[in-house]
Amino acid sequence: MQVKQKWSNASLVTPAGVVARDLLIVDDRIADIVQPGTAVGDDWQVRDASGKLLSPGLIDLLQHGFESHLYNDAEPGGVADSSHSQLSRGVTGFLPSISCLPPAEMEGTLSRLADEVAKASGARALGIHSEGPCFNSPGAHNPQNLQLPSDDLAKRMLDAAKGRLKAVTIAPELPGAQSFIAIMKAAGVSVHLGHSQAKPDDVSRYVSWGIDAVTHMYNVMRALEPDDSGVHVFSLPDALLAEPGLALGVVADGIHVHPKLLQLLGQLPADRIFLETDSMKYAGGEDTEFEFYPGYWVRSARGKAVRDRNGGLCGSSLTSDEGMRNYIAMAGVDLVRAAHATSLVPARVLGMEKDLGSIEIGKLADFVVLDPETLTVLETVVGGQSLYRSHHDH
Numbered sequence: 001m002q003v004k005q006k007w008s009n010a011s012l013v014t015p016a017g018v019v020a021r022d023l024l025i026v027d028d029r030i031a032d033i034v035q036p037g038t039a040v041g042d043d044w045q046v047r048d049a050s051g052k053l054l055s056p057g058l059i060d061l062l063q064h065g066f067e068s069h070l071y072n073d074a075e076p077g078g079v080a081d082s083s084h085s086q087l088s089r090g091v092t093g094f095l096p097s098i099s100c101l102p103p104a105e106m107e108g109t110l111s112r113l114a115d116e117v118a119k120a121s122g123a124r125a126l127g128i129h130s131e132g133p134c135f136n137s138p139g140a141h142n143p144q145n146l147q148l149p150s151d152d153l154a155k156r157m158l159d160a161a162k163g164r165l166k167a168v169t170i171a172p173e174l175p176g177a178q179s180f181i182a183i184m185k186a187a188g189v190s191v192h193l194g195h196s197q198a199k200p201d202d203v204s205r206y207v208s209w210g211i212d213a214v215t216h217m218y219n220v221m222r223a224l225e226p227d228d229s230g231v232h233v234f235s236l237p238d239a240l241l242a243e244p245g246l247a248l249g250v251v252a253d254g255i256h257v258h259p260k261l262l263q264l265l266g267q268l269p270a271d272r273i274f275l276e277t278d279s280m281k282y283a284g285g286e287d288t289e290f291e292f293y294p295g296y297w298v299r300s301a302r303g304k305a306v307r308d309r310n311g312g313l314c315g316s317s318l319t320s321d322e323g324m325r326n327y328i329a330m331a332g333v334d335l336v337r338a339a340h341a342t343s344l345v346p347a348r349v350l351g352m353e354k355d356l357g358s359i360e361i362g363k364l365a366d367f368v369v370l371d372p373e374t375l376t377v378l379e380t381v382v383g384g385q386s387l388y389r390s391h392h393d394h
Contacts, residue, residue: 057092127166266331
């Protein structure tokens with residue numbers, strides 16, 4: 001028997017703008033978007049949104065941990081637990097992510113994490129993001145675990161992840177990268193440039209190989225020293241900005257990227273930017289120190305990112321709803337542009353935009369109910385089912 005819902009008195013955040021419409025949902029999909037007051041049969045459940053905003057559910061493509069979980073550990077129930085605890089943050093889809101792991105442990109971790117992804121029953125665990133191990137600049141990753149790309153490595157990663165590898169971050173200037181990227185792309189994996197020392201003039205070539213996105217824009221990207229010619233030195237971020245088809249992932253905590261640079265990114269076409277948290281263990285929780293890899297201790301502090309004992313960045317303590325509100329406040333964008341960055345562009349990067357990423361007819365009914373004044377999350381709906389409701393919304 002079909003479950004039919006009508007959400008009335010709502011302002012819908014669609015790719016074309018915010019519109020006062022009623023939302024009709026049949027089972028897990030959006031069946032229609034109709035004029036307010038459109039009559040429905042007695043077999044429809046009617047929800048009064050009371051003037052609230054209905055916005056696409058947030059999708060996070062880079063997330064190493066949340067609250068007490070670090071996905072490198074692939075512990076039983078960790079992803080499932082995160083899939084529920086993130087509902088209060090408006091998240092309806094995410095990629096549990098691993099860092100550069102010891103080569104002997106990587107495949108086992110990918111395999112166990114793939115099994116854990118399958119158990120998620122809150123927000124959709126859309127697959128795995130392997131941030132590494134083919135890096136040229138380790139950043140906060142263990143430099144001992146870096147590997148060169150090869151056909152064999154690509155195939156072993158894909159086999160271990162059992163079809164659930166959805167994104168890989170790589171430094172494309174490394175030898176063997178072109179073939180590695182081709183194998184990943186053929187398997188439907190999104191390939192992101194990151195932790196790279198690529199020469200700016202080579203970026204277009206790497207894009208032609210299949211690089212379709214950038215991991216944490218501006219972070220772990222070397223700036224070039226100016227010379228005495230008076231000419232601006234063309235940098236890697238410049239080259240990435242110049243590529244019209246490249247989606248740029250950004251951590252919008254005001255720490256990873258200067259607010260004025262967020263303002264710059266916010267002026268690019270809406271399909272160029274997506275928000276990612278790069279969150280670590282204890283994101284969404286309290287100020288806590290933990291060992292990210294043997295001998296490397298970092299502290300997660302709410303509103304202060306995650307830093308090692310020398311002050312170096314090691315991911316963020318950001319939650320997806322905080323990132324959305326920060327992007328609006330710091331970049332000066334409206335909610336429609338923000339929804340592209342939180343939802344539609346991430347869905348496109350994964351090749352899932354036919355089902356996810358926006359409030360449009362035929363797509364899965366994944367959305368959040370937001371307070372129109374504060375943009376706080378009042379309710380989160382996944383596949384037409386209300387899985388979280390704030391006590392403020394009763």
